[in-house]
Amino acid sequence: MNINISELYQELIIDHGTQPRNYHAMSDANYTAEGFNPLCGDKIKLYLLIEHDIVNKASFEGAGCAISTASASIMTEMLVGKTKQEALDLFTDFKKLITTGDDTCTNLGKLLALASVKNFPSRIKCATLSWHTLDSAIKNKEAIASTEEF
Amino acid sequence: MRFLELEKLRQCFPILDKKVHGMPLIYLDNAATTQKPAVVIDAITDYYQNINANIHRGAYFLSEEASRYYEEARTKVQHFINAKLAKECIFVQGTTKAINLVANSYGEKYITAGDEIIISAMEHHANIVPWQLLCERKKATLKIIPMLPTGELDLTKLEALFTPKTKILSIVYASNSLGTINPIKEIIKTAHSFGVPVLVDGAQAIAHLPIDVQDLDCDFFAFSGHKIYGPMGIGVLYGKEKWLTEMPPYEGGGDMILQVSFEKTTYNQIPIKFEPGTMPIPEAIALGATIDFLNSLDIPAIRSHEENLYNYATEKLATIPGFKIIGTAAHKISLLSFVLDGVHPHDISTIVDGAGIAVRAGHHCTMPVMEYFKVPATTRVSFGMYNTFAEIDALTQALLKVSKVFKR
Numbered sequence: 001m002n003i004n005i006s007e008l009y010q011e012l013i014i015d016h017g018t019q020p021r022n023y024h025a026m027s028d029a030n031y032t033a034e035g036f037n038p039l040c041g042d043k044i045k046l047y048l049l050i051e052h053d054i055v056n057k058a059s060f061e062g063a064g065c066a067i068s069t070a071s072a073s074i075m076t077e078m079l080v081g082k083t084k085q086e087a088l089d090l091f092t093d094f095k096k097l098i099t100t101g102d103d104t105c106t107n108l109g110k111l112l113a114l115a116s117v118k119n120f121p122s123r124i125k126c127a128t129l130s131w132h133t134l135d136s137a138i139k140n141k142e143a144i145a146s147t148e149e150f
Numbered sequence: 151m152r153f154l155e156l157e158k159l160r161q162c163f164p165i166l167d168k169k170v171h172g173m174p175l176i177y178l179d180n181a182a183t184t185q186k187p188a189v190v191i192d193a194i195t196d197y198y199q200n201i202n203a204n205i206h207r208g209a210y211f212l213s214e215e216a217s218r219y220y221e222e223a224r225t226k227v228q229h230f231i232n233a234k235l236a237k238e239c240i241f242v243q244g245t246t247k248a249i250n251l252v253a254n255s256y257g258e259k260y261i262t263a264g265d266e267i268i269i270s271a272m273e274h275h276a277n278i279v280p281w282q283l284l285c286e287r288k289k290a291t292l293k294i295i296p297m298l299p300t301g302e303l304d305l306t307k308l309e310a311l312f313t314p315k316t317k318i319l320s321i322v323y324a325s326n327s328l329g330t331i332n333p334i335k336e337i338i339k340t341a342h343s344f345g346v347p348v349l350v351d352g353a354q355a356i357a358h359l360p361i362d363v364q365d366l367d368c369d370f371f372a373f374s375g376h377k378i379y380g381p382m383g384i385g386v387l388y389g390k391e392k393w394l395t396e397m398p399p400y401e402g403g404g405d406m407i408l409q410v411s412f413e414k415t416t417y418n419q420i421p422i423k424f425e426p427g428t429m430p431i432p433e434a435i436a437l438g439a440t441i442d443f444l445n446s447l448d449i450p451a452i453r454s455h456e457e458n459l460y461n462y463a464t465e466k467l468a469t470i471p472g473f474k475i476i477g478t479a480a481h482k483i484s485l486l487s488f489v490l491d492g493v494h495p496h497d498i499s500t501i502v503d504g505a506g507i508a509v510r511a512g513h514h515c516t517m518p519v520m521e522y523f524k525v526p527a528t529t530r531v532s533f534g535m536y537n538t539f540a541e542i543d544a545l546t547q548a549l550l551k552v553s554k555v556f557k558r
Contacts, residue, residue, distance in 0.1 A: 003171050003503070003504050004504075005500070005501050005504040005551075005555070006555070008500065009497070009501070009555050014555065014556060014557070017497075018492065018556065018557075039512070040496055040511070040512050040513070040527060041512060041513045041517065041520065041526050041527050042496075042526070043526070063526040064494065064526075065494035065495075065496035065497045066493075066494060066497045066556070067496070067497070069494075120500060122500075123496070123500060126496060
């Protein structure tokens with residue numbers, strides 16, 4: 001099978017992957033979590049300011065590949081204005097998109113640019129690292145979020 | 151090596167005909183594992199078709215045949231690394247298992263609270279974690295030989311690390327993430343002058359350097375079969391007879407005993423003392439076939455071919471924008487670890503994979519080395535005997551494409 005590299009590394013991914021949005025620490029964050037992918041060493045720290053159940057601000061820091069950075073960058077853009085449950089639902093829909101290719105959920109927006117990650121199984125964990133970290137932050141898990149689920 | 155000789159050599163490896171994403175496979179991750187020649191694959195099939203029986207315990211034809219082949223393989227290993235005795239070569243799962251065996255068995259007998267173990271700053275996790283586990287159990291201390299920005303060890307600091315409490319030094323011969331070849335003989339001599347035995351992690355060195363354990367005078371030497379074109383699941387722990395005889399068993403089970411009763415068990419002699427249960431017998435025999443295969447080749451010609459590949463790659467890849475080599479030691483095996491400014495190694499690996507090229511991206515199980523060089527990961531290309539200059543040209547083109555995708 002031939003793989004289509006330019007489908008994975010489309011303009012939007014390169015843009016967010018090399019010039020991530022909301023890439024900074026946040027001093028007034030009230031929900032934070034760290035994520036780590038032990039296979040590749042990618043690290044992320046996620047900051048959220050959630051007031052009255054609504055995400056008001058989201059930002060992140062860390063070192064990762066273009067896929068994980070773009071995914072985190074787009075995520076922080078999309079979270080603002082969502083309730084905690086809506087944020088978690090978006091993770092579920094995003095996971096469905098990049099594992100099964102199901103793009104029927106209407107709320108995916110820019111995340112659709114990551115749809116072809118499905119064709120690169122070794123990169124799915126790159127795309128989901130920031131989202132696992134989001135899950136940890138919202139559920140206030142104490143451990144560092146990992147892409148390794150057992 | 152001449153073109154025709156190289157073509158003939160490549161034909162020994164069936165997988166090299168494979169297409170990846172419609173492109174001919176270019177395999178440049180030989181430091182992780184090497185491809186297998188047909189003679190090695192056939193040896194495993196032959197075992198199951200013609201020899202299969204358990205060894206050392208059946209008084210019948212097949213079992214005796216299997217035992218004979220297994221012990222012959224051990225003798226081949228002995229000659230391959232020039233051990234004094236065949237029984238000094240213990241079959242184990244691989245390098246990691248070999249180090250764990252020594253850390254547990256030697257550690258159990260000789261390490262007590264307050265003792266010290268020396269390793270280096272460029273160790274693979276497999277030569278860090280077993281010692282950390284031992285230190286935790288025994289309340290011992292781990293000391294580290296520091297590294298220089300070239301990726302060489304700072305051996306001016308070595309002597310000062312030894313104290314009367316130092317019980318073992320365990321060190322890598324050639325680094326898997328930097329390529330550095332350590333002056334191992336000199337290090338062993340220094341350690342011995344303090345009365346400290348040395349374990350050499352030979353996982354990478356075994357594929358690129360002639361190994362003579364008697365000349366090195368190392369106390370232990372560990373390597374894996376799969377990194378020298380042999381099967382996975384089999385490796386060797388060489389140990390001087392004196393140590394292996396004195397050390398207690400690491401794992402208990404069948405075969406490794408002389409007599410068992412509920413009151414007292416007496417253990418078998420080496421090497422069987424350290425080979426409990428049913429071993430990967432076909433893999434051990436195929437490791438013997440691997441050594442036969444290597445002995446049939448012009449090894450000096452292969453070494454110089456690999457060196458030429460390394461030099462050619464160093465020159466070609468330097469033309470790529472933002473290219474920087476991590477690890478610039480004067481003596482290196484044919485392995486290049488590098489970063490491209492502004493592009494993460496995983497993106498590099500995925501993009502060159504699109505051209506059928508397998509390279510390694512990540513921390514290479516050497517997180518402290520990544521930390522030292524302040525990089526999250528590197529891309530690594532490592533050459534084997536079958537790689538070609540054309541493959542390096544293809545890699546260069548693929549890396550230029552990476553730069554284009556990332557607008558560097």
